[in-house]
Amino acid sequence: MLNFGIIGTSWITHSFVECAHATGKWNLVAVYSRKEETAAEFAGKYEGRKVTLYTDLDDLAKDTNLQAVYIASPNILHYSHAKAMLSAGKHVILEKPSCSTSKELDELFKLSKEKGVFLIEAWRHIREANFKILKKSMEKLGQIYGASITYAQFSGRYDKVLKGETPNIFNLDMGGGALADLGVYTVAAAVDLFGAPKDAQYFPVIIRTGADGGGTLILHYDNFVVHLCGTKMWDSQAPSEIYGERGTLVVPMITDIEQVTFWDPRKKMREELGGPKEELNLKAEAEDFARIISEKDWDAAKRFETHSRETLKITEKVRRDNGLLFPVER
Template sequence: MPINFGIIGTNWITHSFVKCAHSTSKWNLTAVYSRKQETAQEFASRYKSKDIALYTSVDGLANDTNLSTVYIASPNILHYEQAKTMLLAGKNVILEKPSCSTVSELDHLFQLAKEKGVILIEAFRHIQEANFKILKSAMASLGPLYGASITFAQYSSRYEQVLAGETPNIFNLEMGGGALPDLGVYCVAAAIDLFGAPKDSIYYPVKIATGADGAGKLILSYDTFSVYLCHSKIYASDAPSEIYGEKGTLLVPTVTDIESVVLCDAKTKNRTELARPKEPAEWNLKDEAEEFARCIEQRDQDAIDRYEQLSRDILRVLEKSRRDNGLLFPGGI
């Protein structure tokens, strides 16, 4: 039987998740929450089912006994309270990145999930992609690691609003915004999934007029090497991401939606393409939808525990980076 699920957040990423989830035949959208009835109705109207319940109350969605799982893709600052409400109601939660503002908030959510016997998973789609997993497996061929660089820099059209004196949510600390939680989190998640939790981290943000970071450089330190992360929403970069080892280098053009994984042999200079043909970008959430359904259906505790630790390690770096540089969210967190 498909997993009946509801959604919080009626933006493009939510539509992408619903479309990809439905394509697996393992999910069935049964409820939509929005603050406005007309917005919920418009979202639901794109899907064939006539049995999609509409809610303008988070508590109403939480009390819907026809669904077991809720996908949350609301503004960052709302994640903790909304996820807490759903977990207390006994719902599994798939929580878009970044999960919470602080590690203590995330710890509380995982504690609630365990107490209620449900699952909480953070939705890092890129580490579920087939070619990312190929990249991770290929690291064994590099021998001792010497370092890595990971870049994700895209110019945001909403930066034009900042230049015009406005404060859009994505660049608003009051809403949990900034380049690090929006794009930098992809780099941090990739690095920690590939190399594990770092011993230390140092963040060098580029602060903009709103007080948030519009870009930044982050250095993760490990026992024998360092990883350099570069992210931005105020400039673009086509720089590839690379992993350096004694026996060779792995090169990918982007850290998400990976189309190519090239292994460059240090001695022979030969280049070998390892990537599989990827599906069109419109299906780039399908792998995570498949994996999350598997975790829920099979109650794969090993995988669930692994994802829990990954989320903690990622958020620990994000929180430290913000606090070290005075990038504080409401309440000084």
């Protein structure tokens, strides 16, 4: 059983705690928030557990009962919060996107190794069972001709932008923008499926706040390209597809995949490959994180480190190409 604390009290944190507890391998023992009433409200949802409340980050870091910390604070705070916890010798599960820049992420991985603890970015979708089936099924395609990956979900907070407000997710000062908040899912999926591209180009829709509300990203590989669409300005029912010489693999969405279908154009037949979707969609990653930490699986951690580095390298490059700069880059 891993005793863990949390930084960030949004819905995603509740989801992680629920899924972590469902594995039977995690135990919430600490909640940090700048406001004690917010921490108390969060902890109150987990009756029967002894949870310590913190409003001081240093005090959280000093808690000897803590082995790991899950961080889901605003994007712009990921680096400083992770650095504080790693420095204290805590394992860190860091919500996506990891950091503003590759330089920051380099520093965190260096620190984690010096302290002998794990730093793992929480890419839930690439750890889902049906995503793994999709990846394994690529062998059915033969030569890859290309792919199209879409993640387009309208955000109610975009209406606030239209009213003149600047929510965090559409604020570059807070590490926001559609690419950082949602488009990264498509980038992370592509890197896991196809590896690092040779080049990347982003065509963003710049909104009133100066951030990107959505956009199309093209990844260039040796013999094919991958088109990525990520936006918080509109919904899309378009599936995600991988094309090959022997057929096409199709999933309804690149996250929370409900089915994986192989279409054979010669036989004009569909083959269903996926299994039932996990209702608790963060449970698989919570299981994996617990295993890596308990078994000290540094090989798996290294693979995830490479994935995190390559994903951030892409988003960092295309943001800068378009002048979408975070505070540390200005």
